[in-house]
Amino acid sequence: MATGTKPIQLYSLATPNGQKIGIALEEFGLEYDAHLIDISKDVQFEDWFKKINPNSKIPALVDREPNGDDKQPISIFESGAILIYLADKTNKFLAPVGTRQRYETIEWLMWQMGGVGPMFGQANHFHKAAKEQIEYAKKRYLDESKRLLKVLDTQLGKTGSYVSGSDYTIADMAIFPWVAFFTKNYKDQLNDESYSNIDKWLNIIGERPQVKKGLKVCSKDA
Incomplete structure (x- = not known):
């Protein structure tokens, strides 16, 4: 498993689906390490990656410093879910609940x-x-x-x-x-x-x- 020193670890590839999260991380101004997942080499089916995303797709993300009382790392898959998570984490680019x-x-x-x-x-x-x-x-x-x-x-x-x-x-x-x-x-x-x-x-x-x-x-x- 590829790891880095930043709070957020991104596992992705610059396809349109993956680019969403690259754009978001830059827009949110979050510190992250980016790890290229070469889907042509079936890296997404390796056991370590399936622990992050059981659906074996990119992108996937691990936040080692999530908000809230539970400071345990959280892994997120599905690009839409990742975008909502990052927006809620930073209170940016998504209006509050109930609006x-x-x-x-x-x-x-x-x-x-x-x-x-x-x-x-x-x-x-x-x-x-x-x-x-x-x-x-x-x-x-x-x-x-x-x-x-x-x-x-x-x-x-x-x-x-x-x-x-x-x-x-x-x-x-x-x-x-x-x-x-x-x-x-x-x-x-x-x-x-x-x-x-x-x-x-x-x-x-x-x-x-x-x-x-x-x-x-x-x-x-x-």
Whole structure:
């Protein structure tokens, strides 16, 4: 098991799912050690990693200095759960319990987890990785990805700069890497669609110094 000296240990890879947490740790200003998990070498299936994440996926995180009376280290898996945990730990980028703003942010975080991640991921698989060219699958997931982009574009047209309202939140951190990846790599397939609000949002989020740094965390090229 890879360990370091900082309070937080991140085990991840710079895929869109992993980049969420790299961005978050930079935005929250937390001290952390980053450990690259090479999923192409099946590191995620090793016993030490499965103790942190029994689902054998990245990202996963261990906080050796959690809040509260119980000072025992806590491990968190699932990127959405990690984002909520870090927001609650720092009281940043997520409104307090009981407020409308909190649940609107969580709505859009779950929208990313349940829709954008799976659909964009499947579209990418069938267009770029699948050994068989299955036209039905390629069209099915690309069409659903376009629909989700239109949902986001419409929402941003209502809210302005950020996904869940006037403030930058963990929802933006979660959605940004996926949309940045997909709109960059599927320009040809999206050239018949207009997502002007998304384009403005990508520029705003992408210019944040913490985002630029966070995207490179646990990168094989770093």
